[in-house]
Amino acid sequence: MEKKLQQLKEQALKEIKNIKDSGALEDFKKQYLGRKGELTQLLKEVKNLAVEEKPKIGKLANEVKEELADIFSKAEATLKGVKNSTHDFDPSMPGQSRPIGSIHPLTTIKYEIEDIFAQMGFAVYDGPQLESDFYNFTTLNTPADHPARDTQDTFWLEGGLLLRSQTSNLQVRMLERHGVPFRGIFPGRVFRNESTDVSHDHTFYQLEGLMVDKDINIGNLISVMKSMLSAVFKREVDVRLRPGFFPFVEPGFEMDIKCLICGGKGCPVCKQSGWLELMPCGMVHPEVLKFGNIDPNEYSGFAFGLGLTRLVMMKYRIDDIRLLESGDLRFLKQF
Amino acid sequence: MYLSLNWVKNWLKLPKDLDSKTIGLDLTMATVEVEEVIDQAQSLLGVVVGRVEEITKHPDADRLQVCQVNLGDIKEQIVCGGTNLTKGMLVAVAKVGSKVKWHGEGELVELQKTKIRGVESSGMIVASSEIGLEKLFPADSEKEIMDLSDLKLKVGQPLAQALRLDDVIIDIDNKSINHRPDLWGQYGLARELAAIYKVKLDQYKVSDLKTKNELKLKVEVLDKENCFRYLGLAIKNIKVAQSPLELRKKLEAVGIRPINNIVDVTNYVMYELGQPMHAFDARQIDGAKIVVKKAKKGEVFVTLDGEKRKLPEDALMICDSKKYVALAGIMGGQNSEISDETVDIILESANFRAGNIRRTSMALGLRTESSARFEKSLDPVLAESAIKKAVEMILNLCPEAYVASDLVDINNNPFKKIYLEVPEELINRRFGVVIPTKEIKDILKRLQFEVAYKSKKFSITVPSFRATKDISIPEDIVEEVARVYGYDNIEAKLPTVNVREPIMNVAHRSERDIIYWLAWAQAYNQVYTYPFTDQRWVKNLGFDLSQHVKVKNSISPELSYLNVSLLPNLLSKAEDNLRWYEEFRIFELERVFDKNQKGSYQVDNLGKKFLPKQDKYLAGVEVSKKNSEELFLSLKGLLEAMMEHWQIDWELEKKDLPYASVSFAIKNQDIELGHFGLLDMNLFDSRDIKVNVAFWQINFASLVKYISHNRRYQALAKFPSIKRDMAIIVANSVSWGELESEVYKISPLIRSIELFDVYQGANIAHGKKSLAYHLEFRSDDRTLMTEDIDQLLKEILANLKKKFAADLR
Structure with a gap:
């Protein structure tokens, strides 16, 4: 009896390997597992066995039955699968195009940086682009005849108004409105009346940052900038400060970033210096705070002006700044 | 500005083993931006x-x-x-x-x-x-x-x-010394090097003058406002010649073309001390008299470069008893320049108001080495050292020459001595690191500040050459100490501040939402364009250019007017893109400028005047091969979805726009939020364009105010809804919009009506159309019966018959 069961099992296992269609599988089921099938017949004989053999053979018979049922269902699943894959089209054909638009790279980078600053508690503010001399220059400690005005070729409009030459125009506006402590960034476009080439445009984007609180120091400025840049470039970056003059900060700095290409060893990108000039920054000038109705004896702060356009060009290796505002879809659809 | 290391060696000894590249880097880190270090010997x-x-x-x-x-x-x-x-x-x-x-x-x-x-x-x-x-x-x-x-x-x-051309020249970016009048000469740069390298700097020495009172030179400063000091004297018996090689070499090293010994000396002194000078041919100066006064606007003066210059208002002039002889602080006149025949000269070493020189020089478009220095606010004390140095050199070069007049000095120096009290704590708090008191004192002394320290305060006297504008507040002292001490010594440390209230910026949030939605769900491409409006499209659209904000000093005519609408630039970009694409959608979110309306931003802190309105607009253009009906309805669908998302109540009102074949205003109550429509395709230059163009424009700034933040959940229907279709025939003139609202009026049980077919042609009488639509009925408190629906359908039909003479199809 035991032998018969084993033989039956082996025979079934052998047979099932050759089954290629559902008809044959159906026959297999009938032959082995069906009510009149061989296994059922064998099982019926169990009751005729000696009492002491019954449990052992019964157990074995059941095991065989389960095993056969199992290989049957597996074979059935395999066959079904094969059936499903018999289709009448070529799945390797290109996917049907679904229309999708694009987001301008300046927007993408702007949002990325906004989010980084938001995590450090900086709110995002916006303000006028058509600006007065007062907020673009005077409140920034740059009175008329100040040579620093030369470095910014301003578009002048009627009535002494102008197109802002820097996002710093919002420093005093925001201090006036929100007071201290203040933590904010102001991204936006700025304008310089100069001729254009692959690396200069009369319209470009900056992201100004301003933090005013009690006891803000230069070390804080370095640290916030380092944290932000490490998040932007997704790796630890090194920065350095060197003197730079901007009338609305004192002390004023140029912040350089250790060249990301050569790691500071010197390469053509950083002109062998190991450093790339990144952004002007500094400690907010007491005059600016006073214009914002803040007591400079009690509060101090830092400000910085990140060149968004430059960052976008660095990040995507864009070699012509004018593409950004060209509206050319061949360019824009890449983003 | 070039720094010559050989030149500064006149006054200091730099540490040995210091290579020139390191000097360049150290200067960059502590003082100015170095552009290049040039080793002369290397190039020979x-x-x-x-x-x-x-x-x-x-x-x-x-x-x-x-x-x-x-x-x-x-x-x-x-x-x-x-x-x-x-x-x-x-x-x-x-x-x-x-x-x-x-x-x-x-x-x-x-x-x-x-x-x-x-x-x-x-x-x-x-x-x-x-x-x-x-x-x-x-x-x-x-x-x-x-x-x-x-x-x-x-x-x-x-x-x-x-030739001893063994100099190292350090090229300094002029922009980085705009605020430092003291660094426009070699001696000032030497002072910085001495401070950086802690080496001794020799005092600047000049010989005393020996004068003969042979010529009575008179100087009259009529404009004391703008001429702070004027020193003059006459030298006789000079001989104009080429300067010796050593002098030429020094000038050449700092980028100055040698001319003749007299001019070379004035240039040399300017490069050594930063003080511009001028030498007149004394024979050309009438009456041995110098007068400093303002020109009349529009007068003409010929400068020594031979140019006739029309003088602007307030130009400060140097005159003799009869005529103008120099544009003060900018350039001498042709009528009195040094020539090969010159034997007697009058030397000028003066100081002028920075703003005046700058304005005149800007107005004339004439920037010179001299004006570049004066506009930085030079120290009037310098003028005296400079003239003495020049005399010493000229007498050396021309052994026969002698000073033939007294040194005339009209001194109206307005700059006061500056004393500053700086708490030690301020320096350390701003720096974030404690610098030893002695170190602070040493640094300031090396920079030639006078310093006393008492009860944790520094009492500081600012040297005259830093006191004309550069150093005026304690924070300036923080910078002086910090930069020399070294910014590298600062410890980067995140600020410790209080957690603050979150700031929710709805407009900003909504901007992001709409940009992502348009790009990713609606296949729109975001474009950025300039604020300067495309004038051809302004004309096409029939806008009035005179209603645009005008740029006064634009470098190019295309950059002359600011956008009043985003459409001209978008349409121009659309036209460009037609070269590469047949169908596309573009949008822009930016400010436009309306000179006729007052905005909300103040002009100044007095709160009386406001800047012109400059609201942010959201605008788009769709270029499509769809027919006009399809394109129009597709765009209408876009705007419906947008308004639905923000839950803004809106209605459409027909609006005639001259550039549109069909156009509507989007309104909330009486406020127009925007408009959209199809562009009149005759506006495109090219006649063979096979596409239709739709446009839309929304005042985003005002739309944001209507965005609802009160979205509430609606209970899911408890009872089933029943759907029926209905088709009617009405006159062509009947609008779907009216018909639809009429149906809704009949009963609240009518939950939706959805048009699915419009048909004209066979089996429909001329001038009529068939409209087929799905109707959905549902009650909130019971299951509707067939009889209810039949009754409602009857009412609908009866009503439409009455209102629109509709027949069941």
Whole structure:
């Protein structure tokens, strides 16, 4: 009896390997597992066995039955699968195009940086682009005849108004409105009346940052900038400060970033210096705070002006700044 | 501005083993931005002094000669075309392997041993321009080679060594010293180097003047407002000549073209001290009198460059008793310039108000080395050292000369001594690191501040050369200490601040939402365009250019008017893109400028005047091959979805726009939020455009105010809804919109009506159309019965019959 069961099992296992269609599988089921099938017949004989053999053979018979049922269902699943894959089209054909638009790279980078600053508690503010001399220059400690005005070729409009030459125009506006402590960034476009080439445009984007609180120091400025840049470039970056003059900060700095290409060893990108000039920054000038109705004896702060356009060009290796505002879809659809 | 290391060695000894690159870096880190460090000897590598021993004619070329040249250890044969070649002449020879600039132009070329028309030639006898020495050794023609015979040089010696051209020049970015009037001369830069390297700086010394009161020079300053100091004196018996090599070398090193000894001296002093000077030919000065006063606007003056200049308002002039002789602080006049015949001169060393010089120089478009310095606010004290130094040098160069007048000094120096009290704590708090008291004191002393320390405060006297605008508040002292101490010593540390209230910026949030939605769900491409409006499309759209904000000083006519609408630029970009794409959608979110409306931003802090309105707009253009109906309805669907998302109530109102074939205003109550429509395709230049163009524009700034933040959940229906279709025939003139609202009025049980077919043609009478729509009925408190629906359908039909003469189809 035991032998018969084993033989039956082996025979079934052998047979099932050759089954290629559902008809044959159906026959297999009938032959082995069906009510009149061989296994059922064998099982019926169990009751005729000696009492002491019954449990052992019964157990074995059941095991065989389960095993056969199992290989049957597996074979059935395999066959079904094969059936499903018999289709009448070529799945390797290109996917049907679904229309999708694009987001301008300046927007993408702007949002990325906004989010980084938001995590450090900086709110995002916006303000006028058509600006007065007062907020673009005077409140920034740059009175008329100040040579620093030369470095910014301003578009002048009627009535002494102008197109802002820097996002710093919002420093005093925001201090006036929100007071201290203040933590904010102001991204936006700025304008310089100069001729254009692959690396200069009369319209470009900056992201100004301003933090005013009690006891803000230069070390804080370095640290916030380092944290932000490490998040932007997704790796630890090194920065350095060197003197730079901007009338609305004192002390004023140029912040350089250790060249990301050569790691500071010197390469053509950083002109062998190991450093790339990144952004002007500094400690907010007491005059600016006073214009914002803040007591400079009690509060101090830092400000910085990140060149968004430059960052976008660095990040995507864009070699012509004018593409950004060209509206050319061949360019824009890449983003 | 060039810094010459040889020049500053007059006053200090730099530490040994300090290479020039390090000096450049240290200056960058502590003081100014260094653009380049130039090692003179490096550029003259392989150029030596040679003597021409023999000259023979070139057998095959009339203009060439074959020279045997003694180079000390060897002799070389060199073919040369120099017109001034003579036997025994000392010349500069660029040996094989050295680099020269061919005919003084283009890139450097490495010399090879070669044959010139069949004759061997090893190296080159050079003209000064070929090795970059044209300023030091000016040549009359490019065929003229450098003649060194007068200089008694040793044959075979490297030229750099022989001429002692061993200077290192540091090129400083002028922008980085805009705020530092003291750094526009070598002595000021020497002071910085001394502070950085902690070395002693010699005091600036000038000899006392010996004057004869032979000529009564009178100086009258009528405009004391703008002329802070005027020093003048007369020197007689000078002899105008070329300056000696040493002087020319120094000037050349800092980029100044030597002219003659007198002019060279004034330039030398300007480069040494930063104080511009001027020398007049005394014979041309009427009445031995100098008057400083303002010009009348529009008067004409000829400057020494020969240009006739129309003087702007308030231009400050130097005059004699009859006429103008110089544009104060900017440029001398042609009528009194130093010529080869000049024997007597009047020297000027003055100080003018920075703003006045700057304004005049800007108005004339005339920027000079002199005006660049004056507009930085020079220290009036400098003027005296400068004139004394100039006299000393002129008397040295012209042994016959003597000072023939008193030194006249009209001094109206308005700058007061500046004393600052700086708490030690301020320096350390701003720096974030504690600097030892002694270190602070030392740094300030090295920078020539007078410092006293008492009860944790520094009492500081600012030196006059830093007191004209540069240093005025304690924070300036923080910078002086910090930069010399070294920004590298600062510890980067995130600020410790209080957690604050979150700030929710709805407009900003909504901007992001709509941008992502348009791009990713609606296949729109975001474009950025300039604020300057496309004038051709302004015209196409029928906008009035005079209603645009105008740029007064634009560098190009295209940049002259600011957008009042985003559409002109978007349409222009759409037109450009038609070259590459047949169908596309673009949008922009930006501010536009309305000069006729007052905005919400104040002009100043007085709160009375406001900037023109500059709201943000959201606008888009769709270019499509769809027919006009499809395109219009598709765009309408876009706007419906947008309004639905923000839950803004809106209605459409027909709005006639001259540039649209069909257009509607989007309104909330009486407020127009925007408009959209189809563009009149006749506006496109090209007639064979096979697309339709739709546009839309929304005032985003005002739309944001209507965005609802009160979205509430609606309970899911408890009872089933029943759907029925209905088709009716009405006159073509019946609008779906009216019909739809009429149906809704009949019963609240009618939950939706959705048009799915509009048909005209066979089986429908002319002038009529068939409308087929799905109706959905549902009640909130019971399951509707067939009888209810039948009753409602009857009512709907009856009503439509009454209102629109509709028939069931």
